[in-house]
Amino acid sequence: MSTLFRRPNKSVSSIRAIEYTIPFLKSSIPFAFNGLNFFSSITCIVKKQGVVKVSIVNQDVYIVQGSKNIAEIFRNPYLTMTRAYGIALKHCFGMKQRAVNTYRYDTSGSRVKPIPGSNVLNSARIGLPTHENLSHGLLGAGLDQITLRFEKEFYDSMELPEVGGDWTYYPDFARFIEAQLGICVLKTLFGPLLVQQPKFVDDLFDFDRHVMDLARRLPFILAPKAHRARRRVLNGIKNWHRDAHALSEETSEDPRHDGSDIAWGTAMVKDRQKMLLDVDGQDEDAVISADLALIWASVTNVVPSSVTVALHLFTDPSLLAETRQCVERIDPGRQRPDIRALEKQPLLQSLHAESLRFGVQIHIPRAAPHHTVSISNARIPKDELILVSTYLAHNDPDIWNTQEGKHPLDTFWAGRFLIDPHDPFSGPRRRPTQSVPEATRLNSEVEFSVEGLEGAWIPYGGGHHACPGRLLAKRIMILFIAVMVERFDIEPMAEFKYSSPRFGFGVQKPLGKIPFRIKRRR
Numbered sequence: 277m278s279t280l281f282r283r284p285n286k287s288v289s290s291i292r293a294i295e296y297t298i299p300f301l302k303s304s305i306p307f308a309f310n311g312l313n314f315f316s317s318i319t320c321i322v323k324k325q326g327v328v329k330v331s332i333v334n335q336d337v338y339i340v341q342g343s344k345n346i347a348e349i350f351r352n353p354y355l356t357m358t359r360a361y362g363i364a365l366k367h368c369f370g371m372k373q374r375a376v377n378t379y380r381y382d383t384s385g386s387r388v389k390p391i392p393g394s395n396v397l398n399s400a401r402i403g404l405p406t407h408e409n410l411s412h413g414l415l416g417a418g419l420d421q422i423t424l425r426f427e428k429e430f431y432d433s434m435e436l437p438e439v440g441g442d443w444t445y446y447p448d449f450a451r452f453i454e455a456q457l458g459i460c461v462l463k464t465l466f467g468p469l470l471v472q473q474p475k476f477v478d479d480l481f482d483f484d485r486h487v488m489d490l491a492r493r494l495p496f497i498l499a500p501k502a503h504r505a506r507r508r509v510l511n512g513i514k515n516w517h518r519d520a521h522a523l524s525e526e527t528s529e530d531p532r533h534d535g536s537d538i539a540w541g542t543a544m545v546k547d548r549q550k551m552l553l554d555v556d557g558q559d560e561d562a563v564i565s566a567d568l569a570l571i572w573a574s575v576t577n578v579v580p581s582s583v584t585v586a587l588h589l590f591t592d593p594s595l596l597a598e599t600r601q602c603v604e605r606i607d608p609g610r611q612r613p614d615i616r617a618l619e620k621q622p623l624l625q626s627l628h629a630e631s632l633r634f635g636v637q638i639h640i641p642r643a644a645p646h647h648t649v650s651i652s653n654a655r656i657p658k659d660e661l662i663l664v665s666t667y668l669a670h671n672d673p674d675i676w677n678t679q680e681g682k683h684p685l686d687t688f689w690a691g692r693f694l695i696d697p698h699d700p701f702s703g704p705r706r707r708p709t710q711s712v713p714e715a716t717r718l719n720s721e722v723e724f725s726v727e728g729l730e731g732a733w734i735p736y737g738g739g740h741h742a743c744p745g746r747l748l749a750k751r752i753m754i755l756f757i758a759v760m761v762e763r764f765d766i767e768p769m770a771e772f773k774y775s776s777p778r779f780g781f782g783v784q785k786p787l788g789k790i791p792f793r794i795k796r797r798r
């Protein structure tokens with residue numbers, strides 16, 4: 277029997293609440309406006325308790341910490357995230373309340389069998405068809421088709437005719453990568469019509485720069501730039517829908533043998549339009565907001581994470597040389613190394629994993645609409661917001677190997693996920709030798725490993741609701757690393773440090789502009 281249905285037990289402890297000093301606002305200001313400091317300050321309490329309650333205006337939030345507890349949350353089949361997504365769709369992506377209510381009241385989960393206790397009409401289930409559309413389109417067979425198209429887009433984009441054998445200077449590394457990589461991802465998934473909307477890509481990243489003001493629910497008067505940026509980007513999507521519908525009607529052939537669609541980019545995105553409109557309470561404006569959420573999710577983590585990894589590579593000559601060797605060893609002479617060969621390389625895998633461990637600062641939401649959740653001897657009441665913080669998980673000193681402080685968790689260590697057979701102190705776990713059998717250690721080469729990191733390395737969330745773009749994101753980042761190191765020399769021309777402008781909602785980013793110069797390698 278599931279722990280969810282256990283009778284109340286005397287040993288169940290009450291959940292410790294984080295104290296606050298301002299009665300009405302409670303912990304809202306530090307939680308929403310100074311998340312990094314707030315979470316750093318409660319780290320010890322959450323770690324000791326496993327679950328703590330944080331009170332903000334109108335609601336309590338339960339923060340779960342510890343790899344065992346997190347793994348339990350991700351495995352629990354009775355948790356949903358539609359309610360939390362409804363809140364984000366309303367406040368960040370501009371969805372109207374009527375359409376948001378469908379997300380709010382869909383307590384049936386995203387498995388075919390509804391969560392026991394829910395009595396939602398099939399026509400009002402939005403979690404299930406959304407999940408099936410994304411999983412089908414982005415995982416399994418859909419992944420290879422999308423990868424092929426992304427590879428082509430990206431190799432073409434990185435021809436960069438303006439960059440030759442002499443240094444070319446640019447004012448901002450992040451903007452440069454947004455323009456090159458961001459456009460390729462968007463074109464691959466949503467087709468050329470979307471990025472042809474005037475200034476769409478600039479508007480999207482501008483919206484992202486202001487999205488936290490919307491998440492904090494600041495009204496227009498206090499955050500006009502955020503509201504204007506959202507209006508522009510929603511208009512761009514509206515016009516794209518109009519153009520894509522028109523082109524779809526004009527085109528009689530069905531070009532979907534490779535999963536692509538001439539008007540919508542992918543069959544997944546095309547099918548999604550009808551799928552969403554068929555759900556009770558949804559209309560064209562609701563689909564525009566839902567599409568903004570998907571478009572935003574598809575680029576605003578993978579692009580800055582790629583910026584982070586590139587900055588580490590191009591500011592560390594020995595790491596750069598090692599990565600170049602690793603890429604050039606694969607199929608020497610072949611101009612375009614195959615992604616399937618690249619993604620097997622331990623160093624490239626470790627660069628991807630460490631850049632996400634280091635950078636991802638997302639609060640992963642869940643709620644149990646019909647049951648209380650027993651975790652770490654405590655009971656979380658039903659229908660309350662549960663958050664798992666990647667920041668807390670990725671900085672847990674009991675889990676992660678720092679080689680006795682040589683590689684602190686707030687620094688980037690490219691080799692953190694590598695097990696070196698000749699070094700018993702290598703590997704991501706604090707005591708890695710336990711998980712490396714002696715026989716393997718004597719024979720094998722350096723290996724990439726995430727063994728023993730369930731509930732600890734969680735950049736893509738976990739369980740049934742884990743990020744559907746995770747395999748694509750990994751391929752994008754690995755191909756990006758390979759192409760950048762193999763083709764270019766890049767020199768950042770200013771000191772930089774990282775900041776957390778989207779703490780709880782995204783990844784760390786370098787603060788301010790980083791001017792740089794770039795030239796093609798001989």
Ligand code: HEM
Nearest residue numbers: 573574577578581638735736737738741742743744745749
């Ligand atoms: C480095 C890149 C990325 C990171 C760190 C990331 C992270 C996450 C996380 C933490 C979640 C919540 C998972 C959970 O609830 O357990 C999520 C959800 C999601 N991600 Fe990603 N993601 C990335 C790239 C992508 C890409 C490339 C796409 C699209 C192609 C994508 C699409 C989505 C969508 C649609 C959801 C919501 C899923 C749902 O409705 O069930 N993500 N992502």
